[in-house]
Amino acid sequence: MDKQEILNKLDQIENLPTLPIAAQKTLELVSNKDSTMGQIAEAINRDQAIAARLIRLTNSAFYGFSNRISSIQHSIVILGLNTVKNLVLGISVVKTFADCRLSSSFNREQFWIHTFSSAQAAKSIAKYLRLPNEEDYFIAGLLHDIGILIIDQYFHDQFIQILEYSAKHNVSFLECEPDILGITHGELGGHIVERWKVPDFIVDTLTYHHNPSQLKMKSEEYRTIVAIVHIADAKTQKEGIGTFINNFNDNYDEAILKGIKLTEAKLDKIFVQVKKETNTLIREWGL
Numbered sequence: 001m002d003k004q005e006i007l008n009k010l011d012q013i014e015n016l017p018t019l020p021i022a023a024q025k026t027l028e029l030v031s032n033k034d035s036t037m038g039q040i041a042e043a044i045n046r047d048q049a050i051a052a053r054l055i056r057l058t059n060s061a062f063y064g065f066s067n068r069i070s071s072i073q074h075s076i077v078i079l080g081l082n083t084v085k086n087l088v089l090g091i092s093v094v095k096t097f098a099d100c101r102l103s104s105s106f107n108r109e110q111f112w113i114h115t116f117s118s119a120q121a122a123k124s125i126a127k128y129l130r131l132p133n134e135e136d137y138f139i140a141g142l143l144h145d146i147g148i149l150i151i152d153q154y155f156h157d158q159f160i161q162i163l164e165y166s167a168k169h170n171v172s173f174l175e176c177e178p179d180i181l182g183i184t185h186g187e188l189g190g191h192i193v194e195r196w197k198v199p200d201f202i203v204d205t206l207t208y209h210h211n212p213s214q215l216k217m218k219s220e221e222y223r224t225i226v227a228i229v230h231i232a233d234a235k236t237q238k239e240g241i242g243t244f245i246n247n248f249n250d251n252y253d254e255a256i257l258k259g260i261k262l263t264e265a266k267l268d269k270i271f272v273q274v275k276k277e278t279n280t281l282i283r284e285w286g287l
Contacts, residue, residue, distance in 0.1 A: 002182045003182050003183045003187065005182065006155070006181065006182050006188070007183070007191055007246070008020055009067065010150075010154065010188070010191065010192075013154060015189045016154075016192070016195075017096050017097065017150075017192070018196070019089075019092050019096075019196045020047050020050060020092050020096075020112065021046070021047070021093075022043055022046045022047035022050050022051075022088070022092075023042055023047075023050065023088050023089055023091075023092035024196075025043040025046075026040060026043050026044055026084075026085060026088045026089075026143075027088075027089065027196075027197060028197075029043055030081050030084075030085045036155055037073055037076050037077075037081075038073070040072075040076060040081070040084070041050065041071070041072040041073045041076060042070045044084075044088060044285040045072055045111050047133060048094065049144055050088060050091050050092060050095075051072055051089050051137075053095075053285075053286060054069075054075060054084070054088060054091060055069065055070070055072070055075065056074065056284070056286070057087060057091075057284060057285065058075045058078065058079060058087075060102055061280065061284065062284050063079070063166050064279065065078065068250055072084075081137045082133060082136070083200075084206065085137045086136065086138065086139040087135075089139060089143075089198065090138075090139050090143070090285075091141050091203060091285075093146065094112075094140070094142070094285060094287070096148060097149050098112070105152055105159055105160055105163055106148075106152070106154070106163075106244045106245050107244045108242035108244070110242045110243055111145070111148070111162045111242065111244040112242070112282060112287050113150075113241060113242030113244075113278060113279075113282065114145070114236055114237070114241060114242025114243070114244055115142060115144070115145055116142065116242075116278055116281050116282050116285070117232075117236045117241040117243070117274055117275075117278045118141040118142075118144060118145075118229065118232045118233045118236045118241055119138045119140075119141035119142035119281075120129075120138070120141070120277055120278060121141065121231075121232035121233075121235060121236060121270065121271065121274045122137040122138060122140060122141035122225075122229050122232040123135070123137050123138040123141070124177025124226050124270045124273065124274060125134060125228050125231065125232060125260075125267075125270060126228060128134045128262075128266065128270060129260065129262065130259070131224065132221075133221075136146065136199075136201060136225060136226055136251060137228055137229065138159075139158075139160060139202065140201060140202055140205040140225050140226075140229050141205075141229050141232055141233070142191070143189070143193065143202060144186075144203070144205055144206055144209045144229050144233055145185065145189070145207060145233070146189045146206070147184070147185030147187070147188040147190070147192070147195070147206060147243075148185045148189075148261055150185070150189060150192055151181065151188060152186050155181060158180055158181045159181075159221070161180050162180050162181065163245070164175055164178060166247045167246065168248070170247065171247070172247055172248065172249035172250075173245050173247055173248045173249070174210060174248065174250060175244075184210070184211055185205055186208065186210055186211075186254070187207055189206035189207070190203050190204070190207030190208075191204040193206055197275055200222065201221070201222045201225050201226075203228055204222055204225075205226050205229050208226050208230075209229050209230050209233055210230065210250065212226045212235075212253070212256055212284055213225045213253065213256070214231045223258060225269075227256045227259060227260055230253070231252045231254055231256060231257055231260075231262070231267070233250065233252075234250045234252035235252055236266060236271075236274075237277070238250075238251065238252075239271055241274075241275060241278060
């Protein structure tokens with residue numbers, strides 16, 4: 001199948017993952033400048049599981065506030081709308097895919113370790129570079145590989161072929177994907193989240209995180225997010241943090257690293273801390 005055939009088939013699948021209503025409404029309200037804090041809190045509170053996990057995260061070491069936060073409105077005041085929006089989106093997606101009990105062709109536990117490590121690394125890099133909206137980097141890193149889960153669940157036979165061919169011929173997973181499936185996990189993931197009406201920078205990150213140089217000219221902020229997630233993802237693979245697929249063989253583009261004015265030495269130091277934080281982070285997110 002070619003890329004368009006795969007996307008058409010995907011669009012015809014009735015049980016594709018969708019965002020919970022509370023998350024959909026939260027995204028809609030946050031994007032509307034006339035929405036009130038009360039309306040946003042009410043939308044989140046309609047899903048008790050999301051609301052409870054949001055409160056839990058707000059009170060965790062992830063943020064380290066000294067005073068206990070007991071309501072969604074208080075979370076919004078303390079964290080800000082953008083952070084709360086990203087947390088609701090992240091909680092919703094993690095819950096949707098983590099709840100999937102289908103047998104898998106790879107280690108799901110290692111997948112989440114890789115995912116959260118990439119997310120924390122992206123946020124840490126953004127923080128070091130003093131970039132605004134560092135939580136945007138975290139959510140982009142958290143969602144970057146959900147296309148892998150989509151392939152495993154909905155194109156399972158082709159996924160097995162990719163894994164087997166990669167192992168037998170010692171060819172990287174990334175090279176085998178388009179040859180066997182006709183599309184990459186990045187393109188599939190980007191297509192799925194675009195249907196969810198998430199912010200454009202998330203769609204772009206999923207689509208181009210392995211090849212940020214191919215991103216069409218958009219805002220400098222979007223290009224920077226994609227570039228940083230690219231580096232965080234590849235460095236996590238290189239460090240062996242959450243090796244969920246053998247022969248993935250991804251390396252970051254050194255030109256991209258130089259482009260954001262980050263040295264390899266500083267990246268190594270950032271990852272010393274990321275390694276320490278990842279397992280705690282996963283527990284705080286309820287996995």
